[in-house]
Amino acid sequence: MNKKGILQLQSISLYFGREPIIQGLNLTILPGEIVVLMGPSGCGKSTFLSALCGIVPDQFQFSGKVLLDQQDLTCLPLARRKIGMLFQDDLLFPHMSVKGNLAFALPQEINRRERHNQVIALLAEVGMEALAGRDPATLSGGQRARISLLRTLLAQPRVLLLDEPFSKLDQVTRSQFRQLVWSYTERYQLPTLLVTHDIADIPDHCSQVLQLPYMESTSC
Numbered sequence: 001m002n003k004k005g006i007l008q009l010q011s012i013s014l015y016f017g018r019e020p021i022i023q024g025l026n027l028t029i030l031p032g033e034i035v036v037l038m039g040p041s042g043c044g045k046s047t048f049l050s051a052l053c054g055i056v057p058d059q060f061q062f063s064g065k066v067l068l069d070q071q072d073l074t075c076l077p078l079a080r081r082k083i084g085m086l087f088q089d090d091l092l093f094p095h096m097s098v099k100g101n102l103a104f105a106l107p108q109e110i111n112r113r114e115r116h117n118q119v120i121a122l123l124a125e126v127g128m129e130a131l132a133g134r135d136p137a138t139l140s141g142g143q144r145a146r147i148s149l150l151r152t153l154l155a156q157p158r159v160l161l162l163d164e165p166f167s168k169l170d171q172v173t174r175s176q177f178r179q180l181v182w183s184y185t186e187r188y189q190l191p192t193l194l195v196t197h198d199i200a201d202i203p204d205h206c207s208q209v210l211q212l213p214y215m216e217s218t219s220c
């Protein structure tokens with residue numbers, strides 16, 4: 001589905017005004033490798049993930065390079081970075097069916113029949129093909145999370161950034177969904193950065209846990 005990739009963060013710094021959130025971070029994430037980012041609420045974890053996508057809110061300053069297989073992504077717009085993101089809220093389009101949501105992620109040049117085939121095949125893999133015509137609002141939290149993951153994967157990302165994607169799920173669903181996410185990061189060899197507050201989210205094969213400090217100027 002996607003090419004293998006090595007993600008390199010070089011001399012990354014992120015400031016909120018004058019306050020450092022991250023200073024001079026150098027990090028390499030190999031294909032299929034998972035690095036976890038933790039830290040107190042409000043310390044800048046989500047902002048850091050956004051900044052890696054090129055979205056830096058006002059009042060924040062970002063510097064450094066984001067490289068994928070030696071290619072500098074920093075100067076590319078979000079759509080060309082091939083970064084897949086999952087959030088705690090699934091962000092499915094409410095006006096589209098499950099199938100419509102998934103097909104939307106596929107490249108424009110793929111014809112209608114092929115779109116259908118790819119979407120149904122992926123749904124079948126997770127035993128959800130019967131839900132293709134459903135309105136996302138009628139799905140359970142776990143089903144929505146899985147559809148959201150599949151939509152992210154259909155866009156053929158080469159990097160995965162996960163911003164607390166398990167946090168709103170109940171314990172059983174959460175555990176199953178974690179396994180599904182790690183099976184895909186392994187299969188597609190995606191370098192992955194996971195933000196979480198819960199050490200139970202950290203997979204056994206996680207290579208590194210980074211801890212961000214408390215940010216003084218925020219009211220967290």
Ligand SMILES: Nc1ncnc2c1ncn2[C@@H]1O[C@H](COP(=O)(O)OP(=O)(O)OP(=O)(O)O)[C@@H](O)[C@H]1O
Nearest residue numbers: 040041042043044045046047048057058059218219
């Ligand atoms: N666009 C913005 N403009 C100004 N301040 C912002 C903006 N976005 C976030 N902040 C502030 O920056 C700080 C970092 O926010 P961020 O969401 O990155 O933290 P976080 O570590 O992901 O928090 P949580 O663990 O609660 O999700 C917060 O205090 C937040 O209020």
